[in-house]
Amino acid sequence: MSKIKMNTPLVEMDGDEMTRILWQMIKDELLSPFVELNTEYYDLGLEYRNETDDQVTVDAANATKKYGVAVKCATITPNAARMTEYNLKEMWKSPNGTIRAMLDGTVFRAPIIVKGIEPCVKNWKKPITLARHAYGDVYKNTEMVIPGPGKVELVYTAADGTEQRELVHEFTGAGIAQGMHNLNNSIESFARSCFNYALDTHQDLWFATKDTISKKYDHTFKDIFAEIYEDEYKEKFEAAGITYFYTLIDDAVARVMKAEGGFIWACKNYDGDVMSDMVSSAFGSLAMMTSVLVSPQGYYEYEAAHGTVQRHYYKHLKGEETSTNSVATIFAWSGALRKRGEMDGNKELMDFADSLEAATIETIEHGKMTKDLALITSIENPTVLNSRDFILEIRKELEKKLA
Numbered sequence: 574m575s576k577i578k579m580n581t582p583l584v585e586m587d588g589d590e591m592t593r594i595l596w597q598m599i600k601d602e603l604l605s606p607f608v609e610l611n612t613e614y615y616d617l618g619l620e621y622r623n624e625t626d627d628q629v630t631v632d633a634a635n636a637t638k639k640y641g642v643a644v645k646c647a648t649i650t651p652n653a654a655r656m657t658e659y660n661l662k663e664m665w666k667s668p669n670g671t672i673r674a675m676l677d678g679t680v681f682r683a684p685i686i687v688k689g690i691e692p693c694v695k696n697w698k699k700p701i702t703l704a705r706h707a708y709g710d711v712y713k714n715t716e717m718v719i720p721g722p723g724k725v726e727l728v729y730t731a732a733d734g735t736e737q738r739e740l741v742h743e744f745t746g747a748g749i750a751q752g753m754h755n756l757n758n759s760i761e762s763f764a765r766s767c768f769n770y771a772l773d774t775h776q777d778l779w780f781a782t783k784d785t786i787s788k789k790y791d792h793t794f795k796d797i798f799a800e801i802y803e804d805e806y807k808e809k810f811e812a813a814g815i816t817y818f819y820t821l822i823d824d825a826v827a828r829v830m831k832a833e834g835g836f837i838w839a840c841k842n843y844d845g846d847v848m849s850d851m852v853s854s855a856f857g858s859l860a861m862m863t864s865v866l867v868s869p870q871g872y873y874e875y876e877a878a879h880g881t882v883q884r885h886y887y888k889h890l891k892g893e894e895t896s897t898n899s900v901a902t903i904f905a906w907s908g909a910l911r912k913r914g915e916m917d918g919n920k921e922l923m924d925f926a927d928s929l930e931a932a933t934i935e936t937i938e939h940g941k942m943t944k945d946l947a948l949i950t951s952i953e954n955p956t957v958l959n960s961r962d963f964i965l966e967i968r969k970e971l972e973k974k975l976a
């Protein structure tokens with residue numbers, strides 16, 4: 574069998590610990606035997622980030638702008654313990670934060686649905702994709718403890734020195750106050766990323782805020798989404814047969830619980846933080862979740878939603894057997910390869926991505942899985958496999974499909 578060719582490289586960002594081990598196994602067993610992998614490789618492992626003063630992360634993000642598609646392995650975000658463990662020059666920032674800031678995107682997370690790993694919510698039949706705005710609001714706030722009686726005001730000083738004031742509260746006793754902000758630019762790119770992703774994946778888009786209470790702040794989110802939809806996306810949505818649906822956040826939460834899934838739920842920063850944890854745990858596991866950063870310019874970076882699985886890595890180093898779930902990392906690769914194929918008009922590569930995903934899902938549905946899934950599956954007597962054997966079983970399924 575001749576290998577599938579790739580005309581344009583995709584950006585490959587290697588990572589740390591257990592996921593770095595899985596990364597190599599996936600390449601050796603599931604990709605290289607079938608595809609002539611054409612990647613521009615960046616080593617985002619902590620050692621090399623430290624050696625290059627984190628320049629490698631910046632280079633990888635710039636390469637993503639050049640080639641349009643990237644796949645990223647989970648990476649360590651250093652803390653005090655990692656400073657000594659890796660003898661670091663500095664407590665380098667989170668690579669995801671650096672890349673997100675450079676690409677200015679929205680992160681979309683969707684569960685991978687498998688028969689036998691049932692969502693806790695009975696009527697959820699299709700995935701619910703969460704799109705979280707990642708700038709501002711309470712995450713960039715300024716807070717004040719108010720010790721006693723007095724006046725708290727919001728003051729805006731324009732460039733020409735003129736002032737505008739709004740009374741927050743006339744305090745008669747002690748209390749608390751908080752100021753937060755957002756930027757029209759950021760909300761606009763959030764909206765465009767969501768509309769593009771809905772078109773891309775052919776799903777309805779839901780968006781919700783508390784605009785009835787927050788008549789200026791939240792209402793601005795609602796207005797910006799509505800305006801961009803009318804001006805740039807309405808016709809495309811109608812042609813694609815999908816809808817944009819705006820409602821109040823409490824109404825959205827109630828409807829999500831009764832819905833069957835199959836849509837994208839765009840959330841403001843705080844709502845997205847809280848709701849993504851609820852939705853992902855209800856669907857089963859972080860290792861059964863796809864995650865992609867979509868920039869408003871149309872750059873895509875695929876990753877797993879979980880971390881480097883440190884505990885398993887330490888077992889691996891001691892020579893003990895691990896049963897680490899590689900599904901999210903496999904889907905990061907299949908997502909990136911499919912997008913590469915789509916951008917290059919490479920149907921063979923797109924079909925390969927479909928086969929790889931189908932082989933992965935069927936392996937689990939045939940009762941062969943890692944320990945984390947064996948603990949929650951409704952399949953009787955599942956076969957618990959170690960990290961490597963699980964990947965080898967997927968390879969067998971994949972070979973059948975490609976034969």
Ligand code: NAP
Pocket residue numbers: 646647648649650651669859860876877878879880881882883884885896897898899945
């Ligand atoms: P983690 O890697 O997400 O793992 C936490 C626990 O979740 C594991 O110990 C394991 O539970 C379970 N788990 C996660 N992924 C799994 C998988 N694929 N298969 C089986 N079980 C899985 O979080 P962490 O160990 O707290 O963090 C390790 C490092 O990851 C940190 O340095 C952090 O900075 C980094 N991190 C990176 C990213 C990213 O790059 N996207 C995201 C989050 C965290 P059991 O131990 O019970 O088996």
Ligand code: MG
Pocket residue numbers: 846847850
């Ligand atoms: Mg959270």
